[in-house]
Structures are given as structure tokens and as C-alpha cells.
Amino acid sequence: MLTIARNELYRLFLSPLAWLILALGQVILAYLFLTHIDRFMQLQASISAIPGAPGVTELIIAPLFSNVATILLLLSPAITMRLIAEERRNDSLPLLMSAPVSVMDIVLGKYLGTLIFMIIFLIMASLMPLSLSLGGDLDYWLIASCLLGLLLLVASFCAIGLFFSSLTKQPTIAAISTFSILFLLWIIDWSAGTTTTGTSFNMLGWLSLLSHFEPLLQGNVNTSDITYYLILIVAFLSFTVRRLNSQRLN
Amino acid sequence: MSESPLLTASSLSRYYGPQLAVNNVDFTVHKGEVLGFLGPNGAGKSTSMKMLSGNLAPNHGQITINGYDLLSESQKAKAHIGYLPEQPPLYKELSVSEFLSFCAQLNKIPSSKRRAAIQTVIERCGLTEVTNRLIGHLSKGFQQRVGIAQAIIHTPAVVILDEPTSGLDPIQIREIRQLIRDIATEHSVILSTHILPEVQMLCDRVQIINHGKIVFSDTTAKLSQKMESSSLLITLNAAPMLEELMQVDGILAIDELSKNRFRIKFQPDKNPSQALLEKAISQQWQLMELTSEHHSLEDVFMNIIQQETALSERET
Numbered sequence: 180m181l182t183i184a185r186n187e188l189y190r191l192f193l194s195p196l197a198w199l200i201l202a203l204g205q206v207i208l209a210y211l212f213l214t215h216i217d218r219f220m221q222l223q224a225s226i227s228a229i230p231g232a233p234g235v236t237e238l239i240i241a242p243l244f245s246n247v248a249t250i251l252l253l254l255s256p257a258i259t260m261r262l263i264a265e266e267r268r269n270d271s272l273p274l275l276m277s278a279p280v281s282v283m284d285i286v287l288g289k290y291l292g293t294l295i296f297m298i299i300f301l302i303m304a305s306l307m308p309l310s311l312s313l314g315g316d317l318d319y320w321l322i323a324s325c326l327l328g329l330l331l332l333v334a335s336f337c338a339i340g341l342f343f344s345s346l347t348k349q350p351t352i353a354a355i356s357t358f359s360i361l362f363l364l365w366i367i368d369w370s371a372g373t374t375t376t377g378t379s380f381n382m383l384g385w386l387s388l389l390s391h392f393e394p395l396l397q398g399n400v401n402t403s404d405i406t407y408y409l410i411l412i413v414a415f416l417s418f419t420v421r422r423l424n425s426q427r428l429n
Numbered sequence: 430m431s432e433s434p435l436l437t438a439s440s441l442s443r444y445y446g447p448q449l450a451v452n453n454v455d456f457t458v459h460k461g462e463v464l465g466f467l468g469p470n471g472a473g474k475s476t477s478m479k480m481l482s483g484n485l486a487p488n489h490g491q492i493t494i495n496g497y498d499l500l501s502e503s504q505k506a507k508a509h510i511g512y513l514p515e516q517p518p519l520y521k522e523l524s525v526s527e528f529l530s531f532c533a534q535l536n537k538i539p540s541s542k543r544r545a546a547i548q549t550v551i552e553r554c555g556l557t558e559v560t561n562r563l564i565g566h567l568s569k570g571f572q573q574r575v576g577i578a579q580a581i582i583h584t585p586a587v588v589i590l591d592e593p594t595s596g597l598d599p600i601q602i603r604e605i606r607q608l609i610r611d612i613a614t615e616h617s618v619i620l621s622t623h624i625l626p627e628v629q630m631l632c633d634r635v636q637i638i639n640h641g642k643i644v645f646s647d648t649t650a651k652l653s654q655k656m657e658s659s660s661l662l663i664t665l666n667a668a669p670m671l672e673e674l675m676q677v678d679g680i681l682a683i684d685e686l687s688k689n690r691f692r693i694k695f696q697p698d699k700n701p702s703q704a705l706l707e708k709a710i711s712q713q714w715q716l717m718e719l720t721s722e723h724h725s726l727e728d729v730f731m732n733i734i735q736q737e738t739a740l741s742e743r744e745t
Contacts, residue, residue: 182531182534182535183535186520186531189527190520190522190523193522193523194522269518269519269520269521270514270516270518271518271519271520272518273479273482273484273512273514273518274518274519274532274535274579275535276482276483276484277482277483277484277507277510277512278507278532278535278536279504279505279507279508279536279537280504280535281503281504427483427484427485427486428486
């Protein structure tokens with residue numbers, strides 16, 4: 180499993196795609212980071228007098244991490260699309276299938292390899308906000324909560340992307356369907372927000388990726404949110420295993 | 430053969446939707462044996478190979494490799510096979526040594542033996558001069574060798590090669606055949622192909638498949654016997670009457686190909702060449718040509734297949 184993960188990560192960095200995504204992600208985040216700082220500078224004078232006002236972490240870092248989530252929503256299908264679809268197109272899948280490894284190992288290996296790449300992206304994305312610690316005090320618990328949220332979010336992106344990649348031979352189709360599903364899950368609570376009143380449980384809102392991410396951005400770590408992501412990840416990984424297994428039968 | 434066979438497959442069947450691609454096919458491969466698997470395109474060769482390598486599950490039947498069942502103990506069974514599909518499964522962005530190192534790890538070769546295993550396989554497959562080049566930049570012949578290297582790196586008991594020479598130029602084909610012969614000294618090989626001479630050159634035993642069914646299964650020697658001819662071609666400038674020719678001992682029938690060219694069919698145990706020669710000289714028939722006609726493997730192949738088709742037509 181680790182062999183496959185390592186190979187996956189290594190091959191990812193052999194292609195220009197990984198470098199491009201890391202570089203472009205940094206450029207966009209740098210721009211957004213500066214905008215947030217700018218806005219904070221304007222606000223600073225007016226809020227400094229109020230006791231208990233939101234600080235640097237709430238006003239710069241949390242919104243920035245929310246932007247990271249949006250960027251990953253756009254970029255992760257590009258990374259996950261090739262995972263299995265490309266192997267299938269290059270006829271290299273038999274190499275893995277006839278090796279003495281289980282389908283589970285193949286799926287987990289590929290998943291892990293991609294996840295490590297995403298973690299590298301997250302580490303690079305969090306370097307900029309962390310540089311603020313040079314100039315002031317940061318709320319490290321809030322940052323940790325945001326990063327946990329991002330990690331869970333991106334882990335579920337990868338799981339969904341991996342599943343869609345296992346469905347088709349064309350990486351593009353995998354990318355488009357992954358993106359559509361992710362986007363749908365992202366916005367699905369918009370309609371829920373307008374129709375429900377009060378705190379009653381609503382299905383669409385519960386399904387939304389975003390509604391489970393926002394509490395984490397505010398520093399609320401709920402087991403229900405974490406469980407949501409874990410269920411999503413496990414479900415899509417087992418779908419992928421099933422899909423590859425059934426491919427041998429049909 | 431007193432030993433139990435390395436690979437046995439019994440009554441394999443495989444449907445694609447309603448279509449029966451492979452129908453009740455049996456395989457046995459013993460240690461050190463090269464089994465040729467012969468058939469026209471679309472006969473079910475690749476499907477069978479995929480089933481034997483665990484890439485495709487059969488609808489019926491059982492496959493046992495070195496005592497392990499391919500379905501219930503698939504990992505142990507797969508450790509004993511090396512598989513080269515029709516399209517060699519390669520990561521084109523890796524260099525040859527990187528790729529082989531990945532394959533070695535994938536096949537769980539312990540790290541202490543990995544270097545040696547990679548080195549051996551590079552030498553055996555003649556990849557020494559391209560070790561550090563990217564696979565995507567290599568010629569088809571070299572890519573095929575990398576594919577073979579990948580299949581034998583963990584010294585499996587059985588190597589399954591699916592049309593290993595398709596799409597190569599004649600020189601490359603010769604080299605790959607040499608390589609296969611070399612591999613066959615240490616591993617059992619199942620070789621699928623639609624090229625008949627290849628089977629004759631490389632294999633100990635042949636199975637011919639057509640429309641998903643085995644139509645011939647015997648040693649290569651038996652197949653060659655089938656090819657032995659029982660006819661002569663003769664050209665006589667001053668040809669006698671047919672009746673006169675018929676009098677030579679052993680001749681069964683004569684086809685008149687042209688005015689002075691004949692095909693002579695004879696009893697297999699009574700070759701009339703010598704008698705014909707003597708008579709031609711004594712009677713001054715002006716002998717120009719006397720050759721024994723060989724059935725090509727293609728003829729035999731077509732014969733077997735046609736017989737089979739005729740049989741099944743009669744049944745229906």
C-alpha cells in the first residue's frame with residue numbers, strides 16, 4: 180500500500196501538473212492574503228477600542244482558509260481525475276491487478292498518495308498566515324481547528340474524486356463529474372437555508388460540505404462534523420473498492 | 430510427468446453480456462513447459478489470459494496456481510504468476526530502473542534482494558543500455574522487453590505472455606523470441622499468439638482455440654505430424670498419359686494442374702519419388718520438377734478450424 184502511495188506521489192511530481200497547481204495556488208493565495216491584510220488595516224483603527232473584538236486570526240486567517248477551501252474545490256478534481264482513469268487509458272491497470280496486492284491496497288495507496296500531495300499544499304498555504312506570528316499574537320487553537328477542517332474537507336474531495344476516476348476511462352469526464360458533485364455538495368444547503376425555520380434538522384443542510392466546514396473555521400470542533408467527513412471518506416473509498424472489484428466480474 | 434501441474438484451470442467459461450467468449454476451456458501447465466495458446470483474433474485468447482492472471486473473474490471454473498486457488502487465495506496465487514498483457518502495462522514517465530524498482534516493491538521482493546533482482550532482470554532482458562532512459566522514449570521493442578522484465582522480476586513459477594510479438598518489426602520479433610526461449614529455461618510459460626511458426630519454434634505443447642472452444646490440444650510434435658504432406662508436385666515436359674503415371678506403385682490420385690504439371694497424392698508410407706524418378710529417366714519424360722508438397726501450419730490450422738465449424742454446423 181505504501182509502495183503504491185509513494186509511486187503515486189512520485190509520478191505526480193514528475194508531471195508539471197503538481198508543480199503548476201502548487202505554484203498557482205500560492206500566487207492566488209498571496210493575492211488574497213494581501214487583500215485580507217489590507218482590509219484589516221482599515222478596520223484596525225475602529226475596532227481596537229472595543230474590548231473583545233475579533234483579532235488578526237479571526238479577520239485574516241479564518242477568511243483566508245475559507246478561500247483555500249474554495250481553491251481546493253476547483254483544483255482537486257484536476258489532481259484526482261487521473262488516478263485510475265489514466266491508468267485505464269494507458270492499459271497499466273493490469274500491472275497492479277495481477278500483482279500480489281489486494282484491491283483495497285491499490286485504492287488506499289492511491290488515496291494516500293494524493294492526500295499527501297494535498298497536505299503539502301495545505302502546509303504551503305498555511306505558511307503565509309503563520310508568518311503573521313512575527314508581528315503579533317495568533318490564536319493557534321483556532322488555526323489548528325481551521326487546518327483540521329481543511330484536512331477533512333480535502334480528504335473527502337480526494338475520496339470523491341478517486342471514486343469518479345474509477346468510473347471512467349477519460350480523465351476529463353472524471354474531473355467534470357467530480358467537480359459537479361463537489362460543487363453540488365458545496366451549495367446544497369443554500370436552498371435548505373431559505374426553506375427551514377428554526378433549528379430543526381434538515382437533510383439538505385446536513386449533506387452540505389460547507390455547513391460542516393464553517394463551524395470548524397470558527398473554532399467549533401464538533402464530533403458530528405468530523406463524523407460526517409469520515410463517513411463520506413469511508414463511503415467513497417469503499418465504493419471505489421467495490422467498483423474495481425466488480426470490474427473483474429463484468 | 431509425475432509432479433503435480435503448476436497451473437491448472439478447469440472448465441473456464443466467461444460471458445460478456447449474453448455473448449459467450451470462452452467456453453469450457455481447460456489448461457494444465459507443468460514445470461518447465463511452454464504452452465502455446467493459438468487462435469485467430471477474437472477467439473478468446475486474451476480473455477483466457479486475463480482470467481489466468483486474475484484480471485478477469487471467470488463465470489464458471491476454477492484456477493489453481495502452485496496449489497493456491499486464484500479466487501480464494503488470490504494474493505498467494507498471484508505471487509506465482511507474471512503477466513504481460515497485450516499492451517505492456519508501463520508508466521511512461523518513469524525511467525526503466527525506477528519502474529522496475531516499483532515493480533519489485535509491488536511484488537514484495539524483500540529490500541535486501543531487490544537490487545540483485547532488478548540487476549538480473551535488466552541483464553536478462555537486454556536493458557543494460559537503456560536503464561536510465563524514460564520508458565516513454567523507448568522503441569516498441571524495448572518497451573516490450575520492459576514489459577517482460579516486469580513479468581519475470583519476482584521469478585514467478587508461471588509467466589503468462591499475451592501476444593508478446595505483436596506490433597514489432599522482424600528483428601525485434603526474433604530478439605523477443607530468443608528472450609522467451611531463454612525465459613522458458615527457468616519458468617513455465619503460457620504464450621498466446623496467432624502466429625503459427627512462433628508456436629512451432631517455442632512451444633512444447635499447443636492448444637488451439639476457436640470461438641471460445643479448445644479445438645486441438647496436443648504436443649507440438651503431433652501438430653507437425655499433421656502437417657506432413659502426402660503429395661508431390663511434378664513437372665514433365667514430355668508428359669505421358671495419366672494412366673501410365675498411375676501405374677507407379679503407391680500413387681492414389683493425380684490432379685492435372687496444367688498440361689505437364691501434376692499433383693500426385695500417395696499413401697503416406699509409400700513415397701513414390703524414387704520410382705517416379707527412375708521411370709521418368711527410362712521413359713524420357715524430361716523431368717523438370719519434383720518436389721514434395723508441405724502443408725503449411727496455416728493449412729493445418731484452417732483444416733482444424735474448418736472441421737470444427739463443419740461439425741458444429743452438422744449438430745445444429
